[in-house]
Amino acid sequence: MRLGANPEVEKFRAEFAAFLDEHLPTAAEATDRSKSSSHIPEWARRWQQTLFDAGWLLPGQPPRYGGRNATLEQVLAHQEELSRRGIYHSFNPQGIGIIAASLLTFGTEEQKQQWAVPLLRAEITASIGMSEPGAGSDLAGLRTRAVLDGDHFVVNGQKVWTSGAHDADVLLTFVRTDPDAPKHRGISALLIPTDSEGLVRRPFPSMTGTDDVDFNEVFFTDVAVPKENLIGELNNGWAVANGSLGHERTMLWISYAERLEDLIRDAPSDQEWYATLQMDLQALRLLGYEQLSGGRNPAEVSVLKLFGSEAVQQATWHALEERGQDGLVHPARTAPPNHMGHDVFCNSWFERYARTLPATIAGGTSEVHRNIIAERILGLPR
Amino acid sequence: MEFEFDEDQLLLRQTVRETLAKTRTLPDDELWATYTSLGWLEAPPVELAIVLDELGYVADPTPFLATATWFAPLAGRLPGGSGTGVFDGAGRFVLDADRADEVALLTAGGVVVVPGAELAAQRLDTFDLRLHVAHVSAAGLLPGVPDLALMGLAATTVGACRRILDLVVAHVKQRQQFGVPIGSFQAVKHKAADMYVAIERARVLAYYCALTIAENDPRRHRAALMAKAAAGECQQVVYRNGAQLFGAMGFTWESELHIYLKRAVAGNLLLGPAAVHRKALLEMLAAATPETGVAAL
Numbered sequence: 237m238r239l240g241a242n243p244e245v246e247k248f249r250a251e252f253a254a255f256l257d258e259h260l261p262t263a264a265e266a267t268d269r270s271k272s273s274s275h276i277p278e279w280a281r282r283w284q285q286t287l288f289d290a291g292w293l294l295p296g297q298p299p300r301y302g303g304r305n306a307t308l309e310q311v312l313a314h315q316e317e318l319s320r321r322g323i324y325h326s327f328n329p330q331g332i333g334i335i336a337a338s339l340l341t342f343g344t345e346e347q348k349q350q351w352a353v354p355l356l357r358a359e360i361t362a363s364i365g366m367s368e369p370g371a372g373s374d375l376a377g378l379r380t381r382a383v384l385d386g387d388h389f390v391v392n393g394q395k396v397w398t399s400g401a402h403d404a405d406v407l408l409t410f411v412r413t414d415p416d417a418p419k420h421r422g423i424s425a426l427l428i429p430t431d432s433e434g435l436v437r438r439p440f441p442s443m444t445g446t447d448d449v450d451f452n453e454v455f456f457t458d459v460a461v462p463k464e465n466l467i468g469e470l471n472n473g474w475a476v477a478n479g480s481l482g483h484e485r486t487m488l489w490i491s492y493a494e495r496l497e498d499l500i501r502d503a504p505s506d507q508e509w510y511a512t513l514q515m516d517l518q519a520l521r522l523l524g525y526e527q528l529s530g531g532r533n534p535a536e537v538s539v540l541k542l543f544g545s546e547a548v549q550q551a552t553w554h555a556l557e558e559r560g561q562d563g564l565v566h567p568a569r570t571a572p573p574n575h576m577g578h579d580v581f582c583n584s585w586f587e588r589y590a591r592t593l594p595a596t597i598a599g600g601t602s603e604v605h606r607n608i609i610a611e612r613i614l615g616l617p618r
Numbered sequence: 619m620e621f622e623f624d625e626d627q628l629l630l631r632q633t634v635r636e637t638l639a640k641t642r643t644l645p646d647d648e649l650w651a652t653y654t655s656l657g658w659l660e661a662p663p664v665e666l667a668i669v670l671d672e673l674g675y676v677a678d679p680t681p682f683l684a685t686a687t688w689f690a691p692l693a694g695r696l697p698g699g700s701g702t703g704v705f706d707g708a709g710r711f712v713l714d715a716d717r718a719d720e721v722a723l724l725t726a727g728g729v730v731v732v733p734g735a736e737l738a739a740q741r742l743d744t745f746d747l748r749l750h751v752a753h754v755s756a757a758g759l760l761p762g763v764p765d766l767a768l769m770g771l772a773a774t775t776v777g778a779c780r781r782i783l784d785l786v787v788a789h790v791k792q793r794q795q796f797g798v799p800i801g802s803f804q805a806v807k808h809k810a811a812d813m814y815v816a817i818e819r820a821r822v823l824a825y826y827c828a829l830t831i832a833e834n835d836p837r838r839h840r841a842a843l844m845a846k847a848a849a850g851e852c853q854q855v856v857y858r859n860g861a862q863l864f865g866a867m868g869f870t871w872e873s874e875l876h877i878y879l880k881r882a883v884a885g886n887l888l889l890g891p892a893a894v895h896r897k898a899l900l901e902m903l904a905a906a907t908p909e910t911g912v913a914a915l
Contacts, residue, residue, distance in 0.1 A: 237627070237664050237825070238620050239833045506904065511896035512851075514903060515823065515844045522621060522822035529622045543815050603804070609814055610807030614787050617802040 242309060249313040252292060256317065259286055263575040270327040270578065272439075272450045274361040274400030280327050284358035287325055293356055294332060301340055301348075302356045308528050315487060319494045322574035330399065331355045331362040335408045338425070338480040342468040351406065351427060365395040365409035365428070365454055366477065373604050375410075376419045376474065380456060382411035382426060384463070384470075389413075389426060391459040397598075401452035402439040404430055408480070409456075414471050423473035427465040434459040444587045445567070448580075481599065485537045488599065489524040492544030493517060495592070498581055499551050502571045509554035516547035535612035538605040545595035546602060552592045556585040621826075623668075630665055634658070634672040642676060650680045650700070659686055659696055663766065667773045667828035671821075674777020677881040679748035684714035687770030692722035692729050702734075707761030709754035711888065716741035716752040725758040732756075746880040751888075763889060765831055765842035772824040772845035775885030776817060779849075779856040781878040783813045786860045793865070800863075809859040820845075820852035840906075843899040850892030853882040 261283050268277035276284065287293040288302035296311045297303030306314065318325055326332045332355060339352035354360045371378040380393025391411055401407060407428045414422030430437065434457040442448045468476045496517040504510065523540055526532070556563045566584035573582045580591060596602045610616045623631070633656070641652055653659070658669045659682070666686055673682060681700040689701030699719030704712050707724075715721060718734040739752035787810060790801035800806050827845035830838040857879055861868045868875045886892060 237623065237829050237832075239829055239835055240619060242619075506900055508893065508896050508900070511847065511899045511903070514899065515848050515896075516819070518826070518844060519819040519822050519848065522826055523818060525619065526621050526822065529620075539815055539818055542811075543819065603808070606808040606811035607804065609811035610801075614783075614810055614814060616787065616791060616807050616810065617799050 244307075245309050245313050248295075248306065248310045249317060252295075252314055252317050255290060255292055256321065256323070259290075260321075260323070260576065266575040270324075272400040272403045273330060274328050274363050274402075274404035276327045276358050276361055280324075281358040284326050284332075284356075288357050293325060294337070297340065301336075301352065308530075312487070312490070312525075312528060315490050319490060319497075322577040324577055326358065328355070328358070328361040328400070328404075330364050331360075331404075334364055334480045335362040335406075338408065338476055339467065341479050342425075342476050346464070347427075347467065360405040361400070361403060362406045362408060362427075363398050363400045363404040363452075364480075365398050365401070365407045367397045368394060369396055373601055375477070376423065378410055378412060378423065380409070380411045381415070382413050382424060382461070384413070387463050389461045389463065389466070391426070391428065391456045391461055393456050395454040395456075396452075398437075398452040398454045399450045401430065401454050402437045402449070406430060407454065408467070410473050410477055413473075417471060420474045422471055423477070424470050425467040425473040425476040426461050427467060428456075428459065428461050432459045432461065444580075444583075444590050485541065485599070486527065488537075489520055489527075489540040489544045492548050492595065493520050493524070495548045495581070496520070496551060498571070499555055503555035503558065505554075505558055507554070507558060509551060509558075513547070513551040513554075516543075516551070520544050520547065533613055535608050538600070538608040538612075541599065542602055542605040542609070545592070549589075549592040549596060552585075552589045556589045559585050621822075621829075627665060627668060630661075631668050631672065634669055638672055638676050646679050649678070650682070653680065653682055658682070659690075661686075663769065663828040663832040664825065666766075667769060667825055670770055670773035671777040671780075671824070674774035674779075674881065674885070675781045677746075677748050677778060677781075677877050681714040681718060681750065683770050683774055684718065687764070687766045688713055689718070689720065689722050691764035691766040692724060693720070693731050694729075697731075703764070703767070704754050704756065704759060705762050705764065705767070706889070707759050709756055709759050711742075711751050712739070712754050713888065714750045714752075715739040715754045716750055721754070723754075723756050724760050724762050725756070726760055727758065744884070746884040748877070748881070749884055765827070765838050767889065768842040768846040768895075769824060769827045769831060771885050771888055772820065772827065772842075772849035775849035775853050775882055776820050776824050778878045778882040778885060779813070779817050779820070779852055782856050782860040782875065782882060783810070783817060785875050785878070786810060786813070786863045789864055789867075806863055809863055813856045813859050816852040816855040820848040823848040840899065840902055843895045843902065846889070847892045847895035847899060850886035850895070853886045854892070857882055 261279055265279050270277055291299050291304040293302035295303045295306035295314045298305055336352045336355040339347055355362055368378050382389040382391045409426050409428045410423055411426055412422050413424040436455040438453045439449045440451050496513055499513060527536055563585045566586050568584040569582055570585055571582040573579045611618055641649055661669055684702035685700045688703035689697050692703040697720035701720040702712055702714045702718040703722045705724040716739045721732055721734050721737055723730045737754055739754050742751050744751055790806050791799055793800050824845045827841040830841040864875050867873045
């Protein structure tokens, strides 16, 4: 154990900070806003390409995929520098963080060139089709069917919560390819272009306002998908799903730390909850940092997810409540908007609180993570 | 920053665990002789936190905590024999004041070390029968709690909480009702998971505090307030959920659970409970600029 920065990491951090100072789009350039998690405005596409070309998009990847073979600790520094400035490196976060990352792990060389590189260069965007009306926490119970017919799969079924699907070019879709196998073993991952015949998207708004449209229902009726769009092996989709989410999960806590830092900036208080917030933030950073060192039970990531998301929810509730009746005002601005970020985190206190709900639902509900901790860390019987 | 134990620290933890597993039935003076002969009192802050975490796990009955974290930081040395410190300004609820060989007093004229016998402090009756606590009457006492004392109680409380969770996990795995182990019920799992998360939060803050003390970092006092407050909050969750999950047996003297529940509560109450340290933290934060990121660790 020791305090103090690692020189290799700080050198990396300084290099990235210098790059950002030189290349960040100005507020005048970045006027168009992102409308969904798969909608990248023109200026932001150029920004993502700039990051890709300079190896600053996904620094853990090799240079040909927008990185520089950075260590995990350096990747963390990269995220922190973005977060500190309120910058999104991509406005299609799942496209690069989950889908392109999965392609780089599980895809063939052709698939990497055909899909991953265009995603990373923001030439196309992607959403992820996982949940279904009957398969949420029990993801492996998904029923959307894909049947191989010669050189293509025929897909029938429905997805829901497919964030950004109405703006996406392609969906990473998890489908059942072997209905007779045990449920985790009969799933495959397909990349399905959204302009495929028989694919219908119905976007719907969140509770925060009719203009906040990210969620979609996606219906598949005899959708033909070329065989080459299978990612990973047939019936091995569960490994792809776990791998995909794995990329996301180890660093997810940084977004919770970011929300807690927002509250420190926007809602300083002399009430006890504010001390709790500071302790939560410090503990979250320490636990997150500890997880990076490796060698720990992978289920410990559930501690970060559960603890971080609930800490944010609790603190944001207190920030809202402390406003008293003024908290009723909506829409409202509670912080100066950042042209490189999402406006939603600067909106009314009620909206900021309401928006903490997805964190305790998506990516495994808090209840599922409590089960994981109890079963895989404490060893309680299933 | 590196937040992992190095090999020597892992080895120390292993040694402490093995030693304590073998010595649990020994009388206090023999335990004390064992700890001192192994050099645990000389351990620097992070290593000391490792030892205290494990001593909390066994609800240690010796004056180790007081000697290492109440006497030493005040006197700037280890005592001949056991020791304790008086630094609350009122001389109330001083750990081991009734049996310490030397007592360091924080006074207007600086730190004064007196033989414990001279103070003739009488041990108080408390719910934690393994703990020695006494009031001290002396003139000119000043308040000034050492960070190491806060860290010591935090690490002890974390250790006691870990023991409670281990006992509870073992219980709910073997206790059968409705034909299944009660640990298979979600209501039980979720309470146990919340205990684990609370312990993890308190654990990292306690060790981070030890690390800032070891490196005499300017953030050490803030870290100490956080560690003590988090340990107290952890204790509240772990006591409530732990006692509940243990069922009626946890309310009896027959089960050993009560020993660790009491040590955990004592760890929270001594030197003031979580709320006191949250308040002190708020006062400190009001005067400081926030830091961001792991770079700030």
